[in-house]
Amino acid sequence: MASQSPQGIDVSIPAGLDSAQAKLVYLYVAASGTATPERLCDDLSVKKGTVLSITSTLRDRGHLERTDSGFRLA
Secondary structure (H helix, E strand, C coil), X not given: CCXXXXXXXXXXXXXXXXXXXXXXXXXXXXXXXCECHHHHHHHHCCCHHXXXXXXXXXXXXXXXXXXXXXXXXX
């Protein structure tokens, strides 16, 4: 079941995201609208290297985009 974030964005998990951490990062960004790597690390208790790897993969797959203020859904 798809739900809507406060910004009205469909927060369904995209097909092909198998990693629990990738799903968590994706849902966090969807729910918050935008997130910096530091915020992801702090709020999700994930190491920075892991966050950067996950966000890179999500960007490569077209799910996230990088902005001046962090990451947002693509």
